Amino acid sequence: MPLEWLNPYHLQVASFMLINAILGVSIYVTLSTGQLSLGNAGFMGIGAYTAALLSTQHHVPIPVGILAGSFLSGAAGILVGIPSLRLSGVYLAIATLGFGEVLRAVLINWESLTGGAVGVAAIPQMGRVTLAWASDRGFSPGSLGLQSNQFISLTVFLILLLCTILTVAFFLRLTRSRVGRAYAAIRLDESAAAAAGIPITYYKVLAFSQGAMLSGLAGALFAHSTSFVSPADFTYHRAVEILVFAVFGGSEHIFGPVFGAAFLTVVPEALRSISDYRYILYGLLLVLTMVFRPQGVIDSALMRRFRRSGKGAPA
């Protein structure tokens, strides 16, 4: 009997939720050193286009393409990050916004490589490729009680879930490491952190390129999930969307942006009538969050309370 409840549409929404969660973490990492980057949509574009072009034009295996996209994006993050270090606060936000816009102009105008405004189509889709690979070895999704489109969507979802869990686990671990403590120190007081002997430049560039690399990863995964990318996917709106995930969810704890991304992906899908007003809602949400709860829905105090009630007795 086929598993009826595994609806490809629901799986797709869940997949976007996971990609958005990775994007949310990408801006959280840079924010955790107190830097606001609005260039993550651009880095996402680098990752997506690298993966897409490598697999469509050079027939590179998908995992290699995804890794290449992430690392190229991370390298771009270093290149953008070093000059941007001379900037802080709003200057950095606008310079990175500028980077995103320049990148988009390049994507549109470098037609011989990127296909211009039309974008890149027919990118191998992770689920389909897996199915083809498994079928060659005599596997049929029917043996699991699945139809092939269910199998495809489920595969994409599981791959993304694995990537998201690894990402969150890595950065959860990182916050408790030397690096994470350095980030927190820089965010709290840059001068004090420098006086305490923390190499500010190194850690800020590190955080910046980690964020860029994660955005690139999300972009590459996005390309291989939707099998189509165009410059319109990586506009200023995407950058703002990523920002909303972190701001609404909260940028004090890594679960903040993950929650923000999940919540803000599901709600407009669940309430169709809202999805028309999605960006109006985003705008309101940004203002209201800043006015009433500037630290976002999930903050450190809330996380502590969770942990305490989990353990039973307060520590």
Next chain:
Amino acid sequence: MFLEQLINGITLGSIYAIVALGYTLVFGVLDIINMAHGEIFMFGAFVGLLIVSKAGAPLPVAFLGAIVVTAAMGFLLERFALRPLRGRAGASHLASLISTIGVSILLENLAHKLFGAGNHLFETPFAEISFTVGPVTVYLVQVVILLISLLLMAGLALWLSRTRAGKALRATAENLETAGLLGVDTNRMITATVVIASAMGGVAGVLVGMAFNYINNQIGLSMGLKGLAIIIFGGMGSVYGAMAGGLILGLSETFVVAYGSSGYRDAIAFVAIILILLIRPQGLFGQAPAEARR
């Protein structure tokens, strides 16, 4: 050819300068980048369009209508998105930036709902009138735009340097607390600044409609980003920097399009800021180094 391009560049540049002035006024007083300025400007353009094309009223009425609507929007912006964040413990310096980004997204998509996504034709009664001076053709629209921009800039410079209110505003910009101690009603000065900046955005919106003959709900974003680029280029909070930066950007865009490639036109502004930030982070006319003004 060259002279005509020069005139085109100066016309475009003077509009850019006015957009940038809106940003620089608010930044000078509040140390806030008002990301919603571009969208307020866009609403000014639409109000002007509705008055001129739909109601058939003359141009001065359009300017007046745009000023009234955008000034009101500036007031609401200050009251509901900026004031609640001011002086609040725990609100980071990014809070107001994010809050105004929220307003900008809200307004852009509101315009999408109200006016649709397509281009709207902005007809001015004297769009076709031109006269020839030697080898050069000049359109009356360009002259009008230039005159209005110059008047506006001169008026602002005079107001800031000569009047009592202008002095109070400069004092507030210099130091909010001290100005308050010396008897300046700083809350009122801040509101006034945001309202004046927004009204200038409204005027600029109508000017852009006249210059480009069409508007859509995206112009707020594209012009807004250019305005931001200009104030970084000219120096944050510097009035003369905004004017000079606007002219430089207008001229360089026009000449790149005329003698180079039009595809990268919108990227010029950002290449310029990335360069200026590397060479002279405080901008052309900026005084304090970027590090000190956080």
